[in-house]
Amino acid sequence: DVKVTQSSRYLVKRTGEKVFLECVQDMDHENMFWYRQDPGLGLRLIYFSYDVKMKEKGDIPEGYSVSREKKERFSLILESASTNQTSMYLCATAPTSAAGELFFGEGSRLTVL
């Protein structure tokens, strides 16, 4: 089974703090994604990566950056957390194939005070 592990299930941070959310997968998938989930808005793509050191902006990249130094690890960084970044963050992976599907981690719920 694909395993996607998000390092922190719950975090509480203060405004202005730097926040790291880490995601590790064990299935050698090329593609990794960070989504943000808010009630009534579904999932919105922040960033994705299709290879090591490669990244592309999703629909809502403002206020976020990412890092992918190793194939299995994809980090989401909030350089200066703000209260409007309080949300559930979901990491997902997908293989490179003609008809891939997303495999999700359990999510990281971030509260910014």
Next chain:
Amino acid sequence: AQSVTQPDIHITVSEGASLELRCNYSYGATPYLFWYVQSPGQGLQLLLKYFSGDTLVQGIKGFEAEFKRSQSSFNLRKPSVHWSDAAEYFCAVGNNFNKFYFGSGTKLNVKP
């Protein structure tokens, strides 16, 4: 523009009753279609997917969905709901692994 609409935010059904969750999409090409389920505090789990072929697809936990191209719909159904089906359900569309569009979700409550 690509989009996915789930018109029902909340649905309540009695245990044992049938269920249909609606999903409509707007997509330029032939879409790949997915239904995911999310239990409280958890990530999303794939229920079923449609890529091509038979327009009625079977998934896990007794769910099925039917692709209707003429209606741009991919509705999820289950003939008899169990209390453990209470969760949030998301419809998604994509045509490759890099770009998926999700609906806003439908929360299912199950009455005993």
